[in-house]
Amino acid sequence: MKKADVPQDETCFAATNMKEVVYAVGEDGNYEKALSSGWNAKAIALQESLDLIDEQVALTIQKIKAGELSPIAYYMEVQRMDVAILASYVGFWQWRVKRHLKAKSFGTLNTKILGKYAEVFEISIQELKTPSI
């Protein structure tokens, strides 16, 4: 890649005024560092993965409203976690977290366990029980 071809597309970097370093060939044929404000090709890829999360969250909300899943599933996905990550944050086995994702077992949880989830998600127990979805 020539230095003149370093992509300067407008991406999510714009909000924080960030630029990233790439290595490119300068006019004298030698490699040098260049700054890029982002590249559409990869911004699209990134957006695609974020859209997938949103889609997943929308599906989960439906299932919570239908009484299948618990609000823990919603907060987990909004914070871009999966069961393995959430389990290591709350310090439970994965099978236990999986069970807590079901609406049925969520209702039986005591405040101590609910408190642990609330702490990880940085919300109150009240918010955990009644998410604004």
Add this chain to the structure above:
Amino acid sequence: MKINFEHKQSAHCENGVVSNLLNYNELKVSEPMVFGIASGVFFVYIPFIKLNLAPLFSFRPMPGFIFSRVSKRLGFKIKRLKFTDKVKAQQQLDKELVKNNPVGLQVGVYNLTYFPDEYRFHFNAHNLVVYGKEGDTYLISDPVMPEVTTLTAKELEKVRFAKGPMAPKGHIYYPTQLSEHIDLKKAIIKGIKQSCNQMLAPVPLVGYRGIHFVAKKIRKWPEKIGVKKTNHYLGQLVRMQEEIGTGGGGFRFIFAAFLQEAAVILENPKLETLSKEMTVIGDQWRDFAIDASRLYKNRSKETDAYTKIADKLDTIANAEKLFFLKLKQSIK
């Protein structure tokens, strides 16, 4: 207290931390040099590890390998500590800072407040340098950021004790005992040799064979797992190839920059020619990323399009095979 530490923005966090820490300790090595000596150029496809609902593709060795290989090849030691106790982790950090010793930390990305929101995933192998403390605030040199930044003690604790795969556990590291006589030439040759070996490795999922393997999969995916999933997998491949920390084209441009530096140090003009060839391969990777992104943006239904980009990937794999065979010859 503030250590007089020079922050240089780099393309990849681990190279950058290593290069900046070594520069502070009066060993001047550029980012591409660190990358090359550590044999950072790589490809691996790991279908059985899923990351964000897609298989893992990687253009780099395991996190941590770069520093260990550089230390081995340049002959210095690294002190590494991990903690279970958060208080002890902070005490150790403060102790080093008082000694005027900037240290590297492994951290999780998700809670890094200064990162753009789009990049905040639960990825736990990011690296940064702490070079001072003022009151309750730590001075941070994050190599992928343009400028130095800060984190409060609480924020820093949170990222140092992020959980999940590859949890950092407060991991702190810094170079010790730099040797007086550094044989840069030997280190470079070692780095090049290992690069060739790993890219030409006789196993199906690694190196140029790994790229062929993925190309073969791309031909089958649309029928087997559906267009939607295929597009997501391709998106993952492009993100791994071009996200912050790859320097573009899956590290190929950094490797080309390394070869150019190496050509001068080893007085081997063949490496200069090979550097140019690597640049061409890097450009091919970028072309591939453009085509792939078009594919999932337009949600094209024709399977023909997938065959076409698979062909492109095969071309790249062949080019890399030839390239690393030549590279192997050139340093004999």
